[in-house]
Amino acid sequence: MTAKAVSAGGSVRSFVLIDDTATLRELLKDALTRRFAPCEVRDFVDGKDGLKACIERAPDLLIVDLYLRDTDGRDVIRELRRQGLQLKIIVLTAHPDAGLPAELVGLGVAGFVDKNSPLEQIERAVQRVLEGGMFFSAAVPPPVPTVxxxxxxxxxxxxxxxxxxxxxxxxxxxxxxxxxxxxxxxLSTRTVEKHRSRILAKLGLRDVPSLVRWCLRNGLG
Known part of the structure; x- marks a missing residue:
């Protein structure tokens, strides 16, 4: 675990990392510490331990492997939502499939990255999500909709x-x-915001996660 550092403004970025692959976990801890200092990284091998840590003290961002040795990453996310915790989440997996992005968006996940991607892509995903955006691996095709x-x-x-x-x-x-x-x-930022509002109204949607799911279903992801 990294030492807890305090910035001039008194704020510290906090991360919880849950992954049962020791090498990737250490690489990610090092990358997060270097890029997002000052920060605190609490890392866990087991999903249950990581879940408990998030409930006891919610991080700014949770990075969780989809398939853990003791549980499924989706179960960790569902329990966090059941507890009323709306923290930002990025999911990692070495086995992406076409239906996964829409499923994760439905769980309120803000980012998804293939573990086979370069480490820099995971760092970009973290930066994007911390800024309030979303990041989904472009290598994963949208799912084929069913009736x-x-x-x-x-x-x-x-x-x-x-x-x-x-x-x-x-x-x-x-x-x-x-x-x-x-x-x-x-365009101007104001014009883009108007477009977003008009699109949501035209489609009858209320938020960006729903818009992302609609885009995936309609091949616009």
């Missing part, structure tokens, strides 16, 4: 959006913040 799946999502298809709205929604679904979308599309 009656996700009944809470609107049946409106991608054809309901203009080309500009599709550009905006793709970037939002990939975790870009409004300012970043504005910079890349040559």
């Amino acid at each position: 009656g799946s996700e009944p809470d999502l609107p049946r409106i298809g991608a054809e309901a959006l203009s080309e500009r709205e599709k550009e905006v929604v793709r970037m939002v679904a990939r975790g870009f913040l409004s300012k970043e979308v504005a910079d890349k599309l040559g």
Whole structure:
């Protein structure tokens, strides 16, 4: 565990890392300590121990492996939500599948990274999520929708959006913040925010996680 350091403003970034692969755990601890100092990293091999640590003192960010030796990472997340903890979460897995991103978004997960990706990609995911964005591995294709799946999502298809709205929604679904979308599309941040609000209203959605799930279902992820 890293020593607890205090910044000039008195704040310390806190992470909980749950992964049963010792090498990756040590690499991530070192990377987080270097990039996000001052910070505290509490790391655990078992999901139950990591869950207990989060409940006792919620971190700024939880990074959890999907398949742990004593439990499933999704069960850890579900219990945290049951406890009313809305902390930010990134999921790692060496076995991604097409339906996983939409499932994780439904659990309130803000990031998903293939463990086979370079370490820098995990660092970027952490940075993005800490800033309030979302980050999902581009290597994972969107799931093929099935009849009656996700009944809470609107049946409106991608054809309901203009080309500009599709550009905006793709970037939002990939975790870009409004300012970043504005910079890349040559728009003002205010214009992007208006587009986001209009898109949500047009689709009958209330929040970005639901928008991400809708995008994945409609091939706009």
